[in-house]
């Protein structure tokens with residue numbers, strides 16, 4: 389069983405799908421970390437009996453000091469995989485290097501499109517007819533690590549940020565557990581900054 393630490397900043401609905409499927413995925417969530425003490429994800433963790441760690445970034449001098457404290461706390465739980473699930477912080481190279489090859493993120497766009505924030509709004513404003521979500525390995529470049537899985541969704545004329553976000557979320561709850569299961573099975577690896585599933589270079593697009 390793979391030891392996983394999950395980082396959240398907010399609602400934690402992706403965390404919840406992982407909590408609910410731990411046994412099936414071959415993982416044990418050994419801790420949930422948040423930079424905000426009001427993150428609802430912390431409540432979800434406590435209800436599942438998972439230890440929580442809250443480190444308020446406002447109480448640290450700078451990113452280096454904060455990320456060092458995060459590493460120190462997280463490593464007490466010996467994570468074999470680190471899962472970013474709506475963790476809304478830019479990570480230092482110290483942090484990304486420390487968990488290199490064993491840290492995944494989910495980003496609500498078809499990367500490399502729309503790195504950063506407000507991805508649903510930007511897709512709508514650009515008049516895109518499709519949008520989506522990407523699970524990727526985390527490297528130093530923000531939202532720039534090798535993709536593992538993408539899912540596409542259509543954009544309709546009547547979509548708002550909310551309806552689009554809901555459609556994307558439904559895909560997140562499908563592809564994030566899949567990526568985590570692959571990693572737990574030892575099938576998903578990062579080699580020379582390229583993601584591989586078994587012997588095939590990723591991403592697998594149009595996975596359905």
Ligand code: GAR
Pocket residue numbers: 396398399400401402403473474475476494495496504521557560
């Ligand atoms: C998810 O939609 C995830 O893709 C996004 O935050 C949301 C968290 O929802 N992540 C990012 O924007 C990362 N830059 P959740 O807290 O309900 O899982």
